[in-house]
Amino acid sequence: MxxxxxxxxxxxxxxxxxxxxxxxxxxxxxxxxxxxxxxxxxxxxTFEEWNAAIDFLTRTGQKCTPIRQEFILLSDVLGVSMLVDAVNHREREGATETTVLGPFYVGEHKDMPDGSDISAGLSGKPMFVTARVTAPSGVPVANAIVDVWHADDEGFYDTQRPTHATGDGSLRARFRTDAAGLFSFRTILPCSYPIPTDGPVGELIRASNRHAMRPAHVHFLVNAAGFEPLVTHVFMDGDDYLDSDVVFGVKEELVCPAERHDGAVMPDGSKASGPWYTMTYDFHVRPGTGHLPQPLAAGAG
Amino acid sequence: MxxxxxxxxxxxxxxxxxxxxxxxxxxxxxxxxxxxxxxxxxxxxTFEEWNAAIDFLTRTGQKCTPIRQEFILLSDVLGVSMLVDAVNHREREGATETTVLGPFYVGEHKDMPDGSDISAGLSGKPMFVTARVTAPSGVPVANAIVDVWHADDEGFYDTQRPTHATGDGSLRARFRTDAAGLFSFRTILPCSYPIPTDGPVGELIRASNRHAMRPAHVHFLVNAAGFEPLVTHVFMDGDDYLDSDVVFGVKEELVCPAERHDGAVMPDGSKASGPWYTMTYDFHVRPGTGHLPQPLAAGAG
CATH class of the missing domain: 1.10.12 (Lyase 2-enoyl-coa Hydratase; Chain  A, domain 2)
Incomplete structure (x- = not known):
């Protein structure tokens, strides 16, 4: 020996x-x-630091539930998620920039017809989104499946609300692009929000005097046969946290203005009770195949 | 931006x-x-690898209970625990070599009088241990508190047995050195055993074609006022796994023979029904203070 x-x-x-x-x-x-x-x-x-790390990792695992993934959140705030995304998308060739999936994707969103209101009656300023999916060449991609999810005007995803158990699934939907590559929906204007801070990741954020905010955004997952799946957000232009996203997810190409309107009748024919917004965005997907993200429950079960 | x-x-x-x-x-x-x-x-x-890592870490945290610490086990099989030990003990100055605490220390072992039998009637070959605690100079250290714990002759610690809930605490005890720095106890010969492999760490071991065995050993934690706490094992000489301990814990200075005896009467005056063993070891503690290990329950609660 x-x-x-x-x-x-x-x-x-x-x-x-x-x-x-x-x-x-x-x-x-x-x-x-x-x-x-x-x-x-x-x-x-030191031993104390090693003990603290063991304890931190243990509590991070134990904080996970089928609707809460604290290890993804840890990866996010350490910039690891964005870096994994980056090393897997070194060549974009005219495709839309990618960003983190985030810990609130639950997969298998319910199909909704084009133009649906996904806000399920939640309070907030109405926003009408029209988006298009094309190849980098500009050729429309029909029959693309697009999952959409975002936080409400208090910054919570439906899975963070006690009503989730009843399966309300508000501000989540799945659309399919038409022959022109278009899909549209009505929702409410998202707002910036803090990531969950009641777990170990929150301790880390506080111990390092960082803020916990993400700028307002809508998540999109675009999945079309013959194209790489696209995981991205569209960020609301003008948000205070665009330059200091706690998960480092912002890329300038993904920032998009929501245009304010004050007309009495909104695009879906309903009567406005205040200002309303429109947003348009074009997604460019890249020919190929690729990894479809795992819905949360699979990892945290 | x-x-x-x-x-x-x-x-x-x-x-x-x-x-x-x-x-x-x-x-x-x-x-x-x-x-x-x-x-x-x-x-x-890749994303698949990142997902697998998130899932592995999550399940590692969720495997932890007040009597099972899967993250310590992971640190152990990656050699991280031994390395943390090494960087914190660069200078030994004549003190006994240290090794990993391991995941089975539960702290606050019950005090037992010198010479006690800690085997609680478990089957196995009787072993009589006499040990001494001294300063590097050889001066005896009286009133040192020594925690002792080891696995039974099937390789299980008491906490791994269903009876643990009833608090049997077999093969665990706390002794106090006398004026000559001595303490002694009767136990059974430990054997080599596999670490728990029913969790994520077991998957890792299998996926890498490693064996899960630790060579037979007895754990000692020596804690005396004015001296650095000493966390170590004494390994049984001749064990098959001394050169391939799954947690990399063996140091040659810690390997010690158990001497076989065939006399009819054992040191405690009882009648032998087969061979019995004696082992003697001298622990040298280093003046100073230091970190007392956290008992398991504190980290995994």
Whole structure:
């Protein structure tokens, strides 16, 4: 038996993974061990800090439920989610920029007819969204399935509301593009909101004097046969937090104005009781295949 | 707003932690972000791999209970626990070598008189341990509190047995050294055993074709006023797994023979029904103060 030495330890741990049959797994494990060991050596991590990390990770896992994914939130606030997105989309070739999925995607949104009101009677300023899906060339993409979800005017997703258990699914819907690549819906103007701060990630945010805000946005997941799935947001122009999104998700190409209107009749023929908004956005999808995001429940079950 | 770029992303995430009031926390967070981002960039981590990591970490947290700490186990099998131990004990100055605490320390072991039998009637070969606690100079340390715990002859700790709920606490005890620095107890010969493999850590071990075994050992935690707490094991000489401990905890100084005896009467005056063993070990503690390990329940509650 050779005398213990911390460099030798790292070498032995790396070697212990040398029989991993899957080559990619082996390589990731070796990188992980090397990286973690370098971190510990470089920081001279104390026992108290190691204990705190074990405790933090344990509580992060235990905070997860079928509708709450605290590890995704942790990845988000450390910029890791945006970086994974970036290294997987190095070449965009005229396609719309991507951003984080976020922890509130629940998958399998209910199909709604074009033009539907997805606000389910929630209070807020009416907003009429018209969007188009095209190839980078501008050719319309028909029959694209588009999931849409966003927070209400108090900053909560439906899954964060106690009524979720009854399956209200407000501000979530699935549309299908027509022959011109178009789809449209009525909703309410989203607002900036804090990510959930009642868990370990909230502790981290407070301990580092960061704010917990995300600028107002609407999530879109565009999935069309023969094209790469597109996971993105459209951000509301003028928001105070565009430059300091807590999850680092903003890209300038995704910022879009909502145009204010004061007419008495709104696009769906109903009578306005105050100002209302319109927003139009064109999504460009890239030929190919790709990864469809896992709905939340799959990971946190 | 500047155009998105993945290097700029890392820079912005690092900057987001710049207002962390605690200087050490700030520095650890900056190192963590830099390290994690480098890992993602170097490996071109895919979405599937990121999802698998989120799922693995979530399930690791959710496997933890007041008597099971899967994150400590993960740290152990990645060699991180031994490395944290190593960077915190760079200078031993004649003190006994340290090793991992392991996930089975529950703290606050019951006090037992010197010479007690801690085996609580469990089957196994009797072993009589006599140990001494001294300063590096050889001067005895009286009144040191020594926690002892080990697995039974099927490889299970009491906390892994269904009877734990009734508080049997077998093969666990706390002793106090006498004026000569001595303490002694009767127990059973420990055996090599697998770490728990019914959780995510078990999946990792199987996926990498590693074995899950630890060589037979007895845990000791020595805590004396004016001395650094000592967390260590004594390993049984001749064990098959001394060179491939799944948690990398073996140091040659900690390997000790158990001497076999075939006499009819054992040291405690009882009649032998087969071979019995003796083991003696001297622990050297280092003047100072230091971190007392957290019992498991505190981290996993």
């Amino acid at each position: 050779t005398r213990f030495d911390d460099r030798l330890l790292t070498k032995r741990v790396v070697e212990s993974f040398s029989q991993t049959p899957n080559e990619r797994q082996r390589s990731l494990l070796v990188e992980l061990v090397t990286t973690l060991h370098d971190f510990v050596r470089r920081t001279d991590l | 500047t155009r998105f770029d993945d290097r700029l992303l890392t820079k912005r995430v690092v900057e987001s932690f710049s207002q962390t009031p605690n200087e050490r926390q700030r520095s650890l967070l900056v190192e963590l972000v830099t390290t994690l981002h480098d890992f993602v960039r170097r490996t071109d981590l």
